[in-house]
Amino acid sequence: MTAATSLIPGLDDIVRHGAPERRMEAVSRIADLFFEDAEALPPRHIDLFDGLLIDLVPHADTHARVDLAERLSRLKRxxxxxxxxxxxxxxIMVAGPLLRRSPVLDEDELVEIAHAKGQGHLLAMSERPSLPPRLTDVLVRRGDRDVVRRTASNDGARFSATGYSELVGRAGKDGVLTLAVGRRDDLPDAHLKTLLASAHGAIRRRLADIVKPERQAKIEQMMAELAGKGAPVAGKRNFVPAQRTVLALYQAGGLNESALLGFARRHQYEETVATLAAMSGIKIEALDRLVSGPRHDPVLIVGRTIGLEWTTVHALILMRLGPKRIPAPVDIDAARINYARLVPTTAERVVTFWKARH
Known part of the structure; x- marks a missing residue:
């Protein structure tokens, strides 16, 4: 029993022993009482309602919690x-409204949640009207394609030097992200030039069309400089040395799951993909595109087809994200459950389709 519940006779009994209907009714009545004059309540009264609802809300159904979160998300106090x-x-239906706009959540809380929760929570946070650099650092490092695109498109987002470096690096394989980053007025010139160097010609021209007039001249100058230097096309990986390594492993009888696990844990991307290609029979170029895509599903499908243990699949997921990105436990749990449920014959049909397509 909290100090707050002790102020209302019978409420502690409802919290401890009341039927779900009585708890729901108590939540509804106390919440309605609070919202009647929420903005005018002094801090001590807000704290009182905090204590009253904390004990009851966990017992409310999802619909009631969603409604409460939606109403609370619009209050400054x-x-x-x-x-x-x-x-x-x-x-996420409960957490989402608060993560998108509640002014009550401070920066420390948001950063903590961003480190701990999954992509749905990160996507909700990316829509906040203001995103400080500490938060965008986490969103850009841990977020999937949708999260990063939304964060880069948010005019209220601010980025650290590290955040911008990560953004520009991820934009190398994502034309939509390139445009979102390139149109930002606060993008430093050095990062803009790196962004242009990694973009295809059509994306460069599109970017020059959508930025403000004062930025167009700078982009045209940078494009001319890059053209003069023969800027290399980004995103091309050299798998030849890795294929030699895998061939040597095969000839020595060491091409197995243990070798694959070692490559993945050391974040040796080319060697990992080359090993997966050799074990699965999928062309290395196709597998590279699948593994480096925005979702874990191809790794799960290939892993199930060749009978990998979850430990190896987990290492492959971490490898494809890179050493600087740490997935949330809920995302890993979801991937583990999906892997356990994946039927081998279904996975084999998908791999057969990939092989035929490529």
Missing amino acids: APRVLVGRLARENE
Whole structure:
């Protein structure tokens, strides 16, 4: 029993022993009472409602929690503990509204949640009207393609030098992200030039068309400089040395799951993909595109086809994200469950399709 529940006779009994209907009714009545005059309540009264609702809300159904989170997300003064708890829920329908706009969540809380939760939570945070550099650092490092694109397109986002370096690096294989990053007024010139160097000609021309007039001249100058230097096309990997390594392993009888696991744990991308290609029979160019894409699914499918243990598949997921990106435990759990449920015959049909297509 909290100090708050002790102020209302019978409420602690409802919290501890009440039927779900009584708890739901108590949540509804207390919440309605709070929202009647929420903006005018003094801090001590807000704290009182915080204590009352904290004990009851965990017992409310999803619909009630979603409704409560939606209403709380629009208040400048709301029960801080309750808002923080709802924002940390795994159910994104509950957490989402608060992560998108609640002014009650401070920077430390948002950064903590961004480190711990999955892509749905990160995507919701990327839509906030203001994103400080500490938060965008995490969103860009941990976010998937949709999260990173949305963050880069957010005019209220601010990026550190590290954040911009990560953004520009990821834009090398994503034309949509290249345009989103390139049109930002706060993008430093050095990063803009790197961005242009990694972009295809059509994307460069499109970027020159959509930026503000004062930026167009700078882009045209940089493009001319890059053209004069014969800028290399980004994103091309050299798999020849890796293929030699894999061939030597095969000839020595060492081309197996243990070798694959070692390459993945050392983040040796080319050797890992070359080994997977040799073990699965998928062309290395096709496998490179699949593994470096925005989703884990191809890794799960190939792994199930050749009978990999989850430990190896987990290492492959971490390898494809890179050493600087740490996935949330909920994302890894979801991948593990999907891998366990994946039927080998289904995976084999998908791989057969990939082989025929390429």
